[in-house]
Amino acid sequence: MMGGDFGPHSTIPAALAALDEFPELHLHLCGDLSLLEQQLRLSNHFPHARITLIGSEADVSMADKPSVALRNKRQSSMRRMLDLVEQGQVQACVSAGNTGALMAMAHYVLKMLNGLERPALVGALPSCNGQPVYMLDLGATVNCDADTLFQFAVMGAVMAEEVMGISRPKVALLNMGEEEIKGSDQIKRASLLLSECNDINYIGYIEGNDIFSGKADVIVCDGFVGNVALKTCEGVAKLILRRVEQSARQSLSRQLLSWLIKPFIKSLYQGVNPDHYNGASLIGLRGIVVKSHGNASKEAFLSAIRQAVREVEHQVPAKIKHRLEHVLIDKA
Structure with missing residues (x-):
């Protein structure tokens, strides 16, 4: 939820719209817990029955090199998201963050077919x-x-x-x-x-x-x-x-x-x-x-x-x- 130019200011409204559109959907939102809770409260959607918040201790910036992100950002929202997929807790993930870091982490965590x-x-x-x-x-x-x-x-x-x-x-x-x-x-x-x-x-x-x-x-x-x-x-x-x-x-x-x-x-x-x-x-x-x-x-x-x-x-x-x-x- 922290990636991209607008972070939760864009991703939270989109997530809430997706929940309205897909009644069977349950979302795990990874990021800064205090910021995510703040945005959800502003939208009058906290707590939400179909939202699980996953806290992270770091974020991958757009300037981070993929190798650096892979080694040093294991507690980032991006890595937590991919770990949830690998562990089978979620079925898919979406990110607007650093493309190179996302590809490197996804390749490492999820492996190739x-x-x-x-x-x-x-x-x-x-x-x-x-x-x-x-x-x-x-x-x-x-x-x-x-x-x-x-x-x-x-x-x-x-x-x-x-x-x-x-x-x-x-x-x-x-x-x-x-x-x-x-x-x-x-x-x-x-x-x-x-x-x-x-x-x-x-x-x-x-x-x-x-x-x-x-x-x-x-x-x-x-x-x-x-x-x-x-x-x-x-x-x-x-x-x-x-x-x-x-x-x-x-x-x-x-x-x-x-x-x-x-x-x-x-x-x-x-x-x-x-x-x-x-x-x-x-x-x-x-x-x-x-x-x-x-x-x-x-x-x-x-x-x-x-x-x-x-x-x-x-x-x-x-x-x-x-x-x-x-x-x-x-x-x-």
């Missing part, structure tokens, strides 16, 4: 056909060999099938061109592995301008490419919104036009608003870990909690484990 080498951050993005597209990796594994990209494709396909209910999701590799001769040796080898796997509906390469086109349900790339692509898309969306606002202030006629089309612009923005797609899942682990972006609003953090609930309902780690065992047997 058998047959997997590296975890991946996967997030849902909007598309032109209205169906979210899953993209991975978004920054967990910077350099990926062909086998790792293949494993990411399997995990991404399971997410699309189980969470979104897409039958035989279309899987693509993000590349610098659609031609078979384009791309690095690792991309080409991953493409060969996927084309030989009957369990994956592999459609080939797509380029960056097709991320939101709806051509693919799952887009696979290494963490460096995925993170840069995601941040670039967010930046372009903000640029367009600012240009529209600036244009509306230039003349009376443009202000009038802006007023007339404001409902349409608002509806369009809500369709691409990152708050509604917040919640990147760290998959490949023996537990469910959802990473919210650091500047998450109440609505954005609520979106991350919803993602965790969906993964619990569909037992995503178990489904990934089963699919990987099946695919690896066929591959052998």
